[in-house]
Amino acid sequence: MAVAVRKRGFPRRNRPGAGREALVGYGFVLVPMAVFLLFFIYPMLYALYISRFDWGILGPAGNVGWKNYSHLWHDTLFRRSIKNTLEYTLWVVPAQMALGLLLAVVVNQRIRFRTFFRGAFYFPALASSAAITAIALYLLNVNGLFNKVLGLHKTWFFDTKTALPAITGLNAWTTAGTMMLFYLAALQAIPTDVYEAAAIDGAGPWRTFWKITFPLLKPGHFFVAVVSIIGAMKVFDQNYIISRGSGGPAYATYVVVLYIYNTAIKDIQLGLAAAAGVVLFVVIFLFTIIQWAFFGRQEAA
């Protein structure tokens, strides 16, 4: 019904029937759009709104202006969580991209059991993060398989020096399959005649990769980097499960989303949690814009 009312507002097109076509189009996107507005855009704007309040379970207890944001600025725990998240992102994104690209190039070759390898490499991405983490806790246990193989005696997830790197490694491995999928799609979008030309010019496989494949993957790099960074900034499950919500040992795994969770659910300071969420959004948004500028607009579009 809303569609019928709105129809009058549409500019008339030259082509006969174009207005009706648009109407049908909007009719189709109506439901997904409504879901998107209701469950994504509205909560996002609402979070922005409540971030300026002292907000408990039953609603606002008073407008506090920018106090939540200034609290975050001075909160050493929040600063530590930002530092950890950035540090994690800095390591996990290149690792995921390199690993994803490597796997994609491997399974893009005409090798035996290619489909099997594609499935096998993607498999960790299918398992739930909770299950993967539980298994990793066993494998990286002080008496676990990992230590046995390497002849070590380390408590990987419970040592301040190794906890975050261990989670980085774990997540790089689990997400590499997804990155491989993206790279695989990008690889197959490269026209074959470029490779044929390179072969005629006598370029070896190594040179072909660095001079042809890698530069032509630019849109792929951009997409994978964006997805990977957004995913990395949102890291939570593994840290929550391993540290049992405390972000330990000695804050080593305290990340931004864990801060938001603890502030909202345990301390019930929903305004402060929303403010932290807004800060995280701004940081991710800035990163995406920087990448966009860095990789060039035309490829991204």
Added chain:
Amino acid sequence: MRRTQMLGVLAVVVFSAVVVAAGAQARVNAIPGSVIKKTAVTKVTLTGWASSPAETAALKTTIRGFERSHPGYKVNYAPINGDYPAAMLAKFAARKPPDVFYVDSNVAPDWMSQGVLEPLDSLIKKNHYNIKAFFPRLVDAFRYKGHIYGLPKDWSPLAMETNNAMMAKAGVKPPKTWAQLTAVAQKLKAADAVPGGAPLCIDPDWARMLAFVYQNKGSFLNKSKTAPTLTSAAVRQAVNYYVGFSKNGLSGTHDKLGVGWCGEALGKEKAAIAFEGNWVVGYMHDTFPDVKYTISPMPKGKVNGNLGFTVSYSIGKNTKNKAAAFKLLSYLTGPKGMRLWTQQGIALPARKDVKIPAGRSAFLKQAGYAHAWQFAPGFSKVIDSANNELQAVFGGKESVDTMLAKVQQAARDALG
């Protein structure tokens, strides 16, 4: 052209039809409920978490006991699997809490101060419910600004579990004092009574260490919970004593011992002594039935002191039928309900007039001096920080004094 248009219209029509139908369905569903009410069946909803099948079975037995002795009442038990506080928060925010539900003493200050729990004082008075039979400290855990917001359904203090064979090998008995505990730990080490492990399992966890702080006449907050008291000599001494076991190689943390928690260290014989509550009994019985161990009260420092972990039954502020909810609550926390709930040993009774299950007297002895594991509203991040700082101390990266100063400051900030 016509067909695509038709399709578009059809999509809108189908969508609206689904919405209308769903609404009509909801209305139809509402009718039988009101009819049933006339035939005098009152439904009461009950929510909690379930840690084990045995626990669920015990609760169902208790619920049946209520329904049998209260004809006309029907309990709708719907436990929450997973993140209980998060799920309850959503229910509170929607103003649709269950009628009766669990409240952990640890989250109680937050929920009480946020005004989502119903004060029970007038209901207790009106129904002449005698609360004198509860251990007073457990009721106090659910008291806020002079009102009672829940009655304890059960509780457990910490206790000291000692491995019989290992203690015998070192020729020692369960220690009763701090000095004896140190001596026993040294003898266990000298006798190599715990091969591949450590004499004690001690984690950087305030939910264990605070018991030792109380034993040394220290505390985390002052009595009125308005100021932290962590920079006192009593606290510093207790923390140094607790951390000392790790520093002197007399204890291991659960991760260093290669287990998930200290109870598992006891079961896998990676430690001779652990400090856990009643929950360890069922765990040991089910998982490590062959390991023989003894439960003793916590060692005494300057005084007897301990932590107590308790959970209440509470009623929501927005619960509709509060009278019916209190009927269920008073049965579950009453002598009959609590006996049914605790007789299998899943939990310890919070009332003095309910007999404690066999073999649990070491826990009961400590009821008089156990302090509830509880702080002030908005303290969960303070405790997280306190544990992180303690981990830094265990890792040798921070001094005890620096840690206490930092936690003191964090607590002061949270108190505002």
